[in-house]
Every structure is written in structure tokens, then in C-alpha cells.
Amino acid sequence: MIADEPTGNLDPDNSWEIMNLLERINLQGTTVLMATHNSQIVNTLRHRVIAIENGRVVRDEAKGEYGYDD
Secondary structure (H helix, E strand, O other), X not given: OEEEOOOOOOOHHHHXXXXXXXXXXXXXXXXXXXXOOOHHHHHXXXXXXXXXXXXXXXXXXXXXXXXXXX
């Protein structure tokens, strides 16, 4: 499943509801690829983080964090 900014323009409560839903989908065996600029979600969930800059992978961490200034 590809989720491009699934929490964009949502309030924090609804953002976490969406993230909980994606987490449940992932736990059932579906790979979830998510693009986000939400550092709080990335740093809380601590799943694999792949950073791409100018079309190149610059970082790939199994239990990554956001790694950019907000």
C-alpha cells in the first residue's frame, strides 16, 4: 500500500487514527510505504525510514527517525 501524506491537513487525533489503521494493516502482512513530513509520527513509530534527496537514497535505517529540522 502506498500512502502519500496520509495525515496531511488532519488534526492530531485523526492523524493518529489513520496511523493506527495503517499499523493494523501492516501487522496483517501488508507492506505500507508512506511519504510524510510529520516528524512526530516518524519519531514515535520508529519504523524503517528511507530518506531520498534529489532522487537518491541518502539514508536507510531499520528503526529510523525523521532526521531533518522541522
